[in-house]
Amino acid sequence: MKKLITSICVVACMSANAKDFTYPKTKSVDHKDVYHGTTVADPYRWLEDDVRNSEDVANWVDAQNAVTQDYIDALPYREKIKESLTDLWNYERFSTPEVYGDAIFYLKNDGLQNQSVLYVEKDGKSKVLIDPNAWAKDGTGALASYVVSPKGTYVAYAIQKGGSDWRNWKVLNVESGETLNDDLDWLKFNDVAWNSDESGFFYSRFPEPEEGQEFQSLNFDMAVYHHRLGDAQSKDTLVYTNKDNPEWGYSNYVTSNGRWLLITVWHGTDNRYQVLYKDLTKKGAKPTFLAKGFNYEYSIVGSRGDTVYFQTTESAPRKRIVSIDLGADALSWKEEVPEQKSVLDEASLSKSSIIAHYMEDAKSALYEIEASGTRKKLALPTIGSVGGINTSSKSDDVYYSFSSFNYPTTIFKTSLADDKTQVYRKPNVKFNPEDFIVEQVFYTSKDGTKVPMTISRLKSNVNKTNLPTLLYGYGGFNVSLLPRFSLERLTWMKMGGVYVQANIRGGGEYGQTWHKAGTKLQKQNVFDDFIAAGEYLIENDITSSEKMAIFGGSNGGLLVGAVTNQRPDLFAAAVPAVGVMDMLRFHQFTAGRYWVDDYGSADNPKEFNVLYQYSPYHNVEKGTEYPAVLVLTADTDDRVVPGHSFKYIAALQAAQAGPAPVMIRIDKNAGHGAGTPTEKKINQYADVWAFLAKNLNMKVAL
Template sequence: MPAKRLSAPLALVALALTPTAAQAAAAAAASAPAAALAYPDTARGDTVDPQFGVDVADPYRWLEDDVRVNPEVAAWVEAQNRVTDAYLDTLPGRDAFRARMTELYDYERFGLPTKAGARYFYTRNDGLQPQSVLYVREGLKGEGRVLIDPNLWARDGATALAEWEPSEDGKYLLYAVQDGGTDWRIVRVKDVATGQDLPDEVRWVKFSALDWAKDGSGFYYSRFPEPKEGEAFQSLNENHAVYFHRLGTPQSADVLIHATPDKPKLNNSALVTDDGDYLLVVSSEGTDERYGLTLHPLGRPGAKPIVLVDDYANNWEYVTNAGTRFTFLTNKGAPRGRLVSFDIRKPDKLTELVAENPATLVGASRVGDRIILSYLGDAKSEARMVALNGEPIANINLADIGAASGFGGKSSDPETFYAFSSFARPTTIYRFDTETGNSEIFAEPRLTFNPADFSVEQRFYKSKDGTEVPMFLVMKKGLDRSKGSPTLLYGYGGFNVSLTPGFSPTRLAWVDKGGVLAIANLRGGGEYGKAWHDAGRLANKQNVFDDFIAAGEYLIAEGITGKGQLAIEGGSNGGLLVGAVTNQRPDLFAAALPAVGVMDMLRFDRFTAGRYWVDDYGYPSKEADFRNLLSYSPYHNIRSGVAYPAVLVTTADTDDRVVPGHSFKYTAALQHAKAGSKPHLIRIETRAGHGSGKPTDKIIAEAADKYAFAAKWTGLDVE
């Protein structure tokens, strides 16, 4: 748990608790009844599932069907979008938000470079390109040339370059294509010198690492069996297996390296060790960081796999090895992480290299003869450099309170790159030399705004049970703090995911228009290690909702926002969060923006990747878990006869992570309930998925719609 801290700075604490006249007027205007919306008629079925003595009604089961397969679902989607589009067209702030977001997005953006041989590979977006373009340089100071421009792949910009990996010598590039936002990948190979694709193509790849053999003869990847026709976007993902593809051969000739048919729910991902002597397969059943480890000796025909870890109890992240001695980041015996090594002939005898710290160890990578450790201290990034034996060498000075990522590299090269950003500062790429300790800017964006115009502070507030929870506040300098401001509260709270101070042009537009952005680091995340995660999952999931509700109450009590001025937002597991707290405290919020949310907690494990989430949610088929899930499931707990905030649900037709049926069913139930006069709408994007791969124009359009909706109901004057 985080240590107790005072809110800072002192001059900003204890704002007025009593609403001013202006604040009350704004709240009243925002909450004024709207003209009644005519929602589309949604057929109600009579499906009832008896579970553990409870008859669970599911009248909208038919909306689970794939929109591509069931024409009735497609007609429902079209009808809902017509109503939503007509309403959004009336919002006065929509065009203003879209214009400002477009301006804030219009800056040059670079991705982290990867060095292979003498070549450097990196992505770049000139500002408003739908997709970032992959470039290659011959040498660090060489002129970049376009290697892959995914903007040429589809007219609507919705086909994206996903994962990519150059071969060790930089001769070839392995890359994955993502179409329409799906999690499925098509993997291809490009000759870097000529820019031409090889005939090699691998399909049905999902949730896969991509790693080359050291000699460049081929690559390792993971895939699922080809799904039945018409089931690619809904059927459960099982029997994940690792294959080797040799260049110049068809996929049918790929060699099966590692499969677990006796445990079909395991995911199996592979990487080649630094020395190229082993293939390390990391296996897991769910989303929790509880892994099994299997080593496959390479270049030794007949050699048997070596099982290193098979208890699936802890996190193990490979860092490096020297012969049979391997170094890992683990949370075994250290909830906030430590660095250990062991000989693969005696994997239970651990040698501690770096002990657990008050900060949470979230990453470790070998670069040259150094190891760079990435930490989170109160959700802010820290970086430290140690010797291979764990002896401290130096801290890496970061620019500000923010988020750092990267630090990848090779044992043969002291050069690495990292990215740094903050809420009001877009990503800058730095080149770092682990031998000299020198850091220099590799790529820095030219901005259309001044980061100094915005302030960032961190507060700590008490949740329902007294736990202190950190929260970031972002606002424009000079904002009148004597009265509450329309505020957007964002949260996630699950799957060990940490919310760090990253840059978002869309959220900054909200702040630039005079709103406050609040981001709460709820339990269930990874900000304070395993204990923080455990405190917000399974039977403890209600803690996440309590933390979020307490954040809203704190913002009002401190005068940061006022009653009727608070909007909430969250996506995926955060969409579940928004749906659950809206049911539990509809009086607290003026507007709710649940995106691609998990809304039916009794059937989430029946579709695509849903089965992985039992680590955080539990099993609907087990009575104790069922009763806990039913207690907060957004779809099952909508309260008829209670005035709800304005709700704009967002999802996409190609989301095969959280299938859109979750959002469809939740929206239908909310529209059917007598839940007040405010609008309860759904916006359904086409040719888009769970979020990754979405083109820039679609990101801006969706965010402008959401924030104009929130502005309408919180009283934010956008014009």
């Protein structure tokens, strides 16, 4: 497509801001597809090409970035916001510790390090095990995951490059600090599972993609292998695959006694699994189905001896916990924790109890459940969210994190033996939590459904009206939005903005029913819920259309794109990040095929009609006055390929009839979000908040 290079030139944008910026002119092509008798134009199909393989797309990216960066660099508050973000970010942060024998493993970031560093602590002394900050000059080499071997002798760890979902795994000897020769490629979407004797581990991988297709080709034919320490990957033993079902994916778990391998089988994103098990003590034993049919969730909680615990949706749409003794003569399921009114989010096993994290009206509640069935609620500081629950089968100590919009992530340690809780790690962030307030409200959506959302702001702004407001949502894939701390949101509130998080349908806040009500043919409910949230904020004088912005990432980027098309009058600005914007072709790239569970597919006539009605790319209308839009994406995003955002902004720039800027910010050597260096995060949010400050006419006082 070399002829397209000459088409990238600049023309004056049709807006009142023409003196300030011009858009690159994007060539359109005469490409059409026919879906079930309907002809659909795709004039920017060429922008789907991988930027690494297409000089035309690379030139277009550079041209768009140049316009966007010139606009942002001229914004009055940009440097002030960056300084504030940098100052706030500069404090020690820790992950929830993991205990193996007499060793404690944890991640730590000194403050402005691009990547967190893995430490081990023994006898009160800590040492660095893995420091990824030296892996790449631009900070984009990340420690994506790590798994400690059962006795704490080794750490298997995953290297992420440039934000890609692909992982390269290596092994480190904890005592010597030596990195072994083990080197595994083409792993994605799961961790390894160690043998109890630490001789090796099980893992799942895809076949090596064709050259040049690493970041776009569909992911099929995953298989489970066993790796023995010291062997080349080519010598690894195939444990399980299913050639008749190339779309199946696998995650692995070895029981605490080392006897059983469990393979969780998934084929999409709707948390319906099959489970196989294999007796590792019997030579030649084959994996056998324990749960078959992709009918329910069966997520492994943990194990004690031969008994494995699962959280499941079978006969429990809000989930319950069951167990099964794999060593018994006759296998039978036993209910350990019945379904509750609230939704079970996750659970973990200590030596003698089950620790269960529930969502009660989109906020966390934590319980200890004893063998007798007695439930004890653990006290939490405020409305917020629990995360990173770590337990040990040899102890009744529980480590977990807690945070809220005005409560920095703090690590707690609870001793179940004496019911004592202490702060294990408390961050020192440069702000006063008492200056902020977090409130939960319920509003009514278009069809009468009650929807919760949290409103966070400075206390000094509580009685003020018409405030600059940022409304955030996701609404998909059973993902629940709980009140969590983030420095970027705190900065927004310090700027004088209101931060609002809506718990719209499609998420998992109220279980399967809530999730399913926002999927496939019901997807419009998600957009209606989000629009109703904006209307509530205006009706209650918190903000106005001229002072409100919307923000969402990934599936939330789709949300923002669709709502911007449907109600361009309701918001002054929109930030769709790494969004799924072409709803007719998303399943043609990388992991996109998994999302059919939530979205449906254009291959299905009924689902096509719905997808076509709201697809952000296909519903941009020429002559419409759109709000200010800043699209965010990255050139190495192999989760939601950047072509989605490229095509969407090209259509939007061609259609915009109003004065507001519609631009795209394309991060280089970055991906879908995981592993993003601190420096890139700070720069991105300085750009976004400055863009919103300009287009919401904010007076920023930091």
